[in-house]
Amino acid sequence: MSAKAAIIDDSGPLAFEILPYTGFPQEAATAVMGKVLARAGAAHSEVARFLSTGFGGKAVPHSDGAVPDTVCLQRAVRKLNANVRTVINVGGHSFTVFHIDDTGGLGESAITDMCTAGMGMFLDVVSTALEISPDEMSGELSLSGKPLFIDNQCPIFAESEALSLINEGYDRCDVFAGVTSAVANKIAGLARRLGLKEEVAMVGGVAKNRLVMAILEKNLGLRFADLAGIDPQVVAAYGAALLAREGCSLDNQSLSSTAAERLHREGKP
């Protein structure tokens, strides 16, 4: 789990910050805001508008409002690469695929929010059990393996399965590569179900895992769209910042009506 923050001004991004946490989202939000303000060299009072998003979006203290992550991602991806028509977002506990139509609006979406299979958390649980650090996870280790087949979709069972494979003498890298490939295939499954319209962008923390990306590209038979070199983990935060900037130039009423419309389109009351 991590908290992400972005600060932008009229000319563009000033600072991004990512803070992994294990405690409460409210505390993490305050901490990551402190860090990103320090990095941008700005004071909180200088922030004209501050929107929050994500799993703990509603819990963020002093936020001017919480927006759905899909809306943030759509806004940010549209800004970063206007040719993207499908966005795959896989974070720690988020797993969504959605379309962006030719006018830049949100299209169809598919969300998995009842099961951790395919989410980043799956990799977290298993990597903790196998004592693999996040750096190793997205680094050389994940590229080195001949993936073993991992049967289980539930992280709890996959953890046991991975540990038994280790006890049977299999290489830890190959076991973890197998787990990674199980996650990638789950992601490909949901993406296919919604339908892939090119170009396709992959965002969220899992997009940092090179093996997941490689397997997905092979499985889906495409190359992921370039997102101007942004860290895939901060895309939603960047989108929230873009929405906040748009909000500054709009009067309050039109902002709230567009926000309500977007919420309605996302199907969340």
Next chain:
Amino acid sequence: MLTAGCDIGALTTKAAVIRDGVILGCEVVRSRAKALQSATDVMDKLLGGLGIQYGHIDYCISTGYGRNLVPFAQRNMSEISCHARGAHWLAPSVRTVIDGGGQDCKAIRVDGQGKLSDFRMNTKCAAGTGKALELMARSLGVEVSELGPLSLQAKEPVIMNKPCCILMQIEVKRLVFEGRDRADIAAGANDMVAREIMHLVRDVGQENDIAVTGGVAKNVGLVRCLEKYLGVASVRFSVDTQLIGAIGAAVLAADRCWEAVADRSGDGATR
């Protein structure tokens, strides 16, 4: 006739010895890395306490996840058969057994003779298991053993709607931070796990009476939630319910012996 049952679980290993339909003793030890070590540990401890030599045991059946790795057992049987037999032997009116373990959950149907007739088991998701309770208890800052008593003090149980133990855990964390009453959260956690277990029970078909066994049976709050959904009170056992698998194995071992005796006398008669 002296028979033994040895149940090697992922977390704990249990053994029971019975003589002529009476339990002589039971023992629980923590499972070691190797199934054989766990089995030897528990049997040494149990037989040592009873003053019985290993050679005096007529028949031993092993069960549980390490069941095929126990050389001193004459036979191994699935823990499902053992739980069915054990629960029925202790309470003959039992027709449905809900066995909730650390990482698995089973709804088992038993016939009038104590034989397994059908069962359902979770294969894909850990939401209805002790692991889910453990993760939620951790987020709540209590021991998993406290979850049951704590939940009984609830006034307005929270309603959880994420049927995934990882997501449940995060949900609990959020509720704690929001300042919800801990007892209400504990009750919501028990209710969520009970609802997951009930999917299996409804699928296999509920027939009364019902026994709740395994580690989750120790959670009084969870058992009450299950009883609410089942519409009946569950059967109470005088023994620790985590021993039922081992007891069932020992009873099945005795059944085997009786069969062998019957076969032998049958042979004699024809000769």
